Amino acid sequence: MDEDARAVAELSLRWDRAVQERDVSDAQDVLHEDYALVLVRPAKAVMTREQWLALLPDYVVDEWNIREQVIDVDGDVAAVLQRVDMKATVAGQDRSGTFVTSDLWRRVNGGWKVWRRHSTPLSSGELPAGDRDHPHLDVLRRWFEAFERSDLETAREILASDAVLHVSKPSHLKGDYVGFVGFLDFYERRRAAAGPHFRYRVDELLAGDKSAAALLTLSRMMDDTLEEWKQIAFYRIGGEQILAMWFIEEEPG
Incomplete structure (x- = not known):
């Protein structure tokens, strides 16, 4: 692993700790000013940096286990692909399961900032159907x-x-x-x-x-x-x- 890849790996761990500890200040240092969390499942959604930071105090992580991780660096762009087993609640909603996250990092003023996270649950519960036509x-x-x-x-x-x-x-x-x-x-x-x-x-x-x-x-x-x-x-x-x-x-x- 070269120097840039090691730097991104260390910052990725720092970001993980900030989430688990709900440390808004530390998370702010890692996030790019244009950071966004992007979801496509169960439905498309985009959460801005400000929205994500506001939600962080309600992101309660009990377990966070990285099962696989791949880090690639090309110039001023880096990608971190992970498969994570997580036990957590977000605003009271159970979000436990296995997730694949893709983080895109950009070099800014000589340092690395995470610019995008794409998160996809591999396993998650669905809401009961009820009368779907109502x-x-x-x-x-x-x-x-x-x-x-x-x-x-x-x-x-x-x-x-x-x-x-x-x-x-x-x-x-x-x-x-x-x-x-x-x-x-x-x-x-x-x-x-x-x-x-x-x-x-x-x-x-x-x-x-x-x-x-x-x-x-x-x-x-x-x-x-x-x-x-x-x-x-x-x-x-x-x-x-x-x-x-x-x-x-x-x-x-």
Whole structure:
């Protein structure tokens, strides 16, 4: 391995550590000013540098194992191809599985910066089908899939700006949360209360003329024991947006 390849390999490890430690400052030093995360599966999405850095605190990595890695350098461009086994959640959504990542690095002012990451899951769960012809279920699928691929901009567009999330249970989170910022505030409180290993899984989607519902399984690890409990989420939908939400869930434990 030549000097440039070693430098890129070391920076790649530094970036991995920044992600695992959710170190925004260290990640900023590695990312090119025009960095973007690009996905084509389960759907095309592009996340800018600013969006990715904003999401990093919610990227909880429990395991990150590089199974294969190939590094090629040609002049001022380098490519790092990896197959990674990851156990992680992103904004509460389980993103565990095997991924192939392709990182493109560019030499900038004598140093290397990662310019693009293309990430493709080789194994990942799919949302339940429900009635695929119902437009309200299409809205819900797009809502959950946006979080699955960490596409907060799409999620923000799906939720009406004045939408209210009404939470009745659990009691310590009871209240109304307004707009997308309010929804994220609820999620942060929910995750903090459950602990760092909080996850959710969509079990079933249902739809009616004016509303839709999702049955979810929530989980966390407590003293090396998996705890699971249910949440029912009701959504009032108009056009292609969620207008209001009601969450009710069991008490864990």
